[in-house]
Every structure is written in C-alpha cells, then in structure tokens.
Amino acid sequence: MTNATGQWDWNRMSFVLPELLLRKIATIRPPNNMLGSDVPDWRWEQNRCFTTKSAYEALSNYEVLSFDFKWVNICHLKFPRCVKVFVWLAVHDRLLTNAERFRRHLAISDWCTWCQTSSETIDHVVRHCSTAISVWVAVIKLHLLNEFMTAIFSLDWG
Template sequence: MVSVHENWDWERLEAVLPREKLELIAAVQPPRSDAGLDRPGWRWEDKRNFWVSSAYGYLFQGLDFGNGDTWKRIWKLAVPQRVRVFIWLTFHNRLLTNVERVRRHVASSGSCEICNNGQEDMDHVLRFFTVAKGVWTRLLPPARWASFFGLPFPEWLRLNLFDKSFYIADDEWGVRVGGDFRDNQGKWLFGFTRFVGHCETLLAELWAIHDGLLHAWELGYRCVEVESDCLDAVKIAMARSKTLDGSALVCSIHRLLSNDWSVVVSHVDRGSNGVADALARRGHGSSMAPVSLFKVPDEVACMVDSEHEVPFDGRGSSLASTALDEREVPFDPGGFS
C-alpha cells in the first residue's frame, strides 16, 4: 500500500477502504525501513504517557448530559479549567468589556477603542471584533457565514459550544495543510496543499513543516528558512521539545534537517501567513494525495503580489506553511506561517 516514492498508494487504498478510514491513515507517515519499530503510546497525551486526568477528559469529551442544564455542561467540557471559567463568565455576561465597565461606573465610554466600530460588548469581542471575525471567516465555509453572524448572541453562544452540527452539517471538516515558498525577494517559487484527515492540530502543523522541507530538498534548494507561528512545532522540529519524541513524522523531519543544506526554522507572528492560509482552504475537498503548485493560483495572486512588496531579509529562500483544523473552533486559534 506504499508507492515507489514512499507515499501511501491512495489509488489502492481508496479501492478497499471508506473515506473515514482514509482520513485516519492520511495523518500517519507510511512505513519505512529507517523509521524504527512501532511502540505503544497513550494517544490522548502529547508525550504519549498515560495520565488518569487525560483518560477522564477523554471519557467525558462530547458526552450528552441530556438534561438541558447549561451550567453542568460547561463544567463538563473537556477543556482546561481556565477556559471553563471564561465560558462561565461569558454565559453570566460578566466579561470585563467596556460596556460592562461603564455599567460598573469605572469607564465613561462603552465603545471599542481599537476598531472604533460600535460598542465593546461580549458579542463584539467574541464575534464581530475585526480580529475575531477574521478568524471565524477563515475557519467557516462561506455558506455558513450568514447564519453564524446573524444569530442572537445567547443562541449563537450555545450552538457554538454544544451543537457540532451547527458547523459540520453536510460538510466534512478535517485538518488541511498548505504552504508557499518564496525566494529572498519574496517572489513565488511554489506552493503545496495536503489533506491530512482527522488528527491532532499539532501533528498537522508538523506535517506542513515536513512537506515544505521535503519539497524544498527535492527541488534542489539548499538555503532555506522555515517560518512558523506555532512555537511548539518549532521546538519539536529543532529538537528542543520531547513532545511526540520518537514519532515517525518527527524523526523524518529531523532526517530532512540533517541533510547537507542550510536550514533555519524560526518562530514568527501570525501576521504573515495569509497566502498559506488561503492555500490550505484551497485544499478542502481535494484528493488525499499532496498537491504541488508551481503556478500561483488565481485566488492568492493578489495576496502574493502585495506581500512581494515587502522583501525578505535576503538570507535565502523562505517557506511559509499553515495547518487549519476545521473540526472545532479553538479559543486560542492556531495555524502557522
């Protein structure tokens, strides 16, 4: 089931397995002789060690309590405690927005001081603030925008947290990977997209780094800078973190980095991954196999031109990649450039 290029043979796999199984396989690196032996690990913990807390979180994840008690459902969410507290405050309408500050007589204006676009209430902060809305529109298919932004805030909040069908419905969401590669003047060299099925977001981000490095090496580039806004992925790639230590994918990244070339993996902010995000969205609904793009796609051409106006530092070629997880809307949105 592995091709001569050491990728999964999707034509054979698609002939014998359903789509949902293929999406699980997509996140797994194909077997190879130098990848070492398989070993057991606890999949619900980053370092693959078993903890009772992670088992408890898994057992209660997505559990339908069926009693309509919003408060109990909040405290049973499989998220960190600080996130539960944040949601609890949100349902109580007690986030310290400017509107709430005015109500408490500690501020004179309830308007948003950043975007100057309306009152800074919870709905504005979580849904309509410029940055928040930008995140939502990148995560949601355009067909969902009208209902997502048109619902009353209390109903939107409940559906956002407890009704998965509100987002998924007839649209299969998964993790999609995309990236773009530029020369030292910001000029387009190539791009890539990949659908990695259902897996952890961090794993998808590592797949993006892996695919970008593999493309760059096979195309003959020998002076490359990888820029990522996922600090965890950068630490793993640079062997400064034990998370996922020993996994076949991480080992493959380290093998690529050990080749005879100059590669720097650096952490950057999220402001420079617009083209990579667009390429990841472009990968939705495509085949399981990764796709290389040597011509700039029409939908990102304007973005490439605008970013081209700000050249790179001249060190070498620059690779930007991103992973989008469509299965859920995170509170601290990830993705990386």
C-alpha cells in the first residue's frame, strides 16, 4: 500500500478503506527497509519475551499518585480534549518517540525523521521540531496559539 517513493498510496487505499481507518494509518510511518525489521520487544523480561508473570509484576508495581498537579494544570487549559490528552501523555513520558523506540531496540536511530536535526525526544517533538510547531499552528486556533505555546513551554517535560 505504498507508492514508488515509499509513502502511503492514498489513491489506492481510499477506494477500499473507510475514512476513519485512513486517518489512523496517516499517523503511522510507512514501512522502510532502511530502518530495519519491525520486531516486538518486551522490556520487562531480560530475554525481551512477553510473559503473563512479567506483565502482572509490572502492573502490580505501578504506583498511582493520589493527586497529580500536572494533570490539574493541563485540564484547565482551554483546548480540545484530544490536545489535552496528547499533552498529558507527553508530560508523563508516554509517547513512543524515536528516542524511546531506539532505547527499546525497535529503531536503528533516535533521530527525528521529520526535521533530522536532533534526537526525537518528547521535548523535541512537542517544542523544538519545526514540523511539530507547524502542526501546532495548524491545529490550535489562532487566538489560542500564544496561550498554548506559553503553556507547553512552561510545563515540566521530565
């Protein structure tokens, strides 16, 4: 389902797939032989293979904070819920960036595939990548853009 340049072939896919599925596919990078094979990797086992026991142990050790000040700050922002959820995921280090994929041995490089200027960390994706900033400009309403940029630059990104 990719074209000669390695990008998604939207002309072919639009005839057979519903719009909702096409939007989900648009968030996924097309396969690329230069990045190596796509191999699952379970970080909670030394041999990197999934077991129910390791999943249970990982979940039972999960500490739930009684009060999360970061979420309180984010939920009071005047932005669409999907933007708030994305910001919450970023602040809590839950986005699968290239740096995280590289750390998990799922990528051969941690560089940002969009701007090619530095490691694709959460901080880079949210605040420093020129492509990401152009997306924010397109997604956030003009009269809220300054407030949004101030908010994301003031949050602690770990």
